[in-house]
Amino acid sequence: MLSSSTTTITFRISKKYEDSLHRKSEQERVSLNIVANKILGEYIEWQQLVEKLGTIILSKEISILNLKSELDLFGKMSIYAI
Numbered sequence: 001m002l003s004s005s006t007t008t009i010t011f012r013i014s015k016k017y018e019d020s021l022h023r024k025s026e027q028e029r030v031s032l033n034i035v036a037n038k039i040l041g042e043y044i045e046w047q048q049l050v051e052k053l054g055t056i057i058l059s060k061e062i063s064i065l066n067l068k069s070e071l072d073l074f075g076k077m078s079i080y081a082i
Contacts, residue, residue: 013021025035 021032021035021039025032028035
């Protein structure tokens with residue numbers, strides 16, 4: 001069994017975020033600690049990937065429109081090439 005080390009830290013957050021965290025932990029029926037660790041872990045891991053790859057986050061709608069435009073352009077270029 002793998003063991004992970006933990007540490008205890010204290011920091012201040014806005015009341016709005018505290019309320020949201022408590023609601024999330026109640027909805028998922030897990031401790032506030034689990035919710036906070038999950039959120040922090042996902043943010044840190046995602047942020048490192050974004051910084052490494054230089055990724056730009058787009059909404060699904062924009063991504064689909066851009067992909068459709070690229071495919072349309074590619075199709076027209078293929079027709080002209082023939």
